[in-house]
Amino acid sequence: MNLQRLAMPLSVAAVLGLALNVVLAFWVAPTAANFAAPLTQRIFYFHVPAAIAAYAAFTVAAAAGGLYLRSREARWDRVAASGAEVGAVLTTIALFTGVVWSRVEFFSAGGQQGFTFALLGDPKFVTTAALWLVFLGYLALRRNLEPGEARARLSAVYGILGFLAVPLSYLSSRFSPHPDLLAPGSGLAPGMGLLLGICTALWLLLFAALFVQRLLLEERTAAALEAQVPAMAAQGGIA
């Protein structure tokens, strides 16, 4: 598979997909019932797909970590690192759009104070924030270790253990006051589920585009490092 040839068409498709997402969210989607802030409710079409795409990214990171531990091939380490970084970016979007949405909904619904307590009491927020911090830790870890087998091995183990936060984050809405808009009687108008599915597919496309671009960068950096090593050895820089 030639990543270089895939990168540009994927990126163009992702940008067009994002534009389509805006059209679907603001012009096609009906206004949801039972929301005190009906305009901000449209964040739903970005917030949920971003979270699902982030889960996909962390799945790629954990699976590639497992493949690295099995094969010790450096390319799997690069795949894992790329998946983890793009996943952290997507989780940032899911997490903070969620905070903005829940805050305006809380106050528009008549809440006077205690939003912070309400937020910290929502297992969905807590587990997703934990997931975000775990993978920020992954990125910090990689940044502070020298490239090589030790970093790759440690990253793989960390990425696999960190992945445990994904099902926790995903399933936590069943045990929390977090709105489950796909449940019957939730106020989700007919057709909103279909639109959400389309938006999720568009965000998975966006994830693929960012992932390929990030992986290409990782491949180039690795190639540049490999080219430097013989040159430095020839100059007597490496014993």
Place this chain on the structure above:
Amino acid sequence: MTADEGALALGMAIVFGTLGAYALHLWRARKTAV
């Protein structure tokens, strides 16, 4: 601007600001990697 409109604008700023900043970061890193 109502609180609802303001929150929507902030939410969209988070979505496109984060994606834009990350795309710019990748683009700049790619230029320095070669």
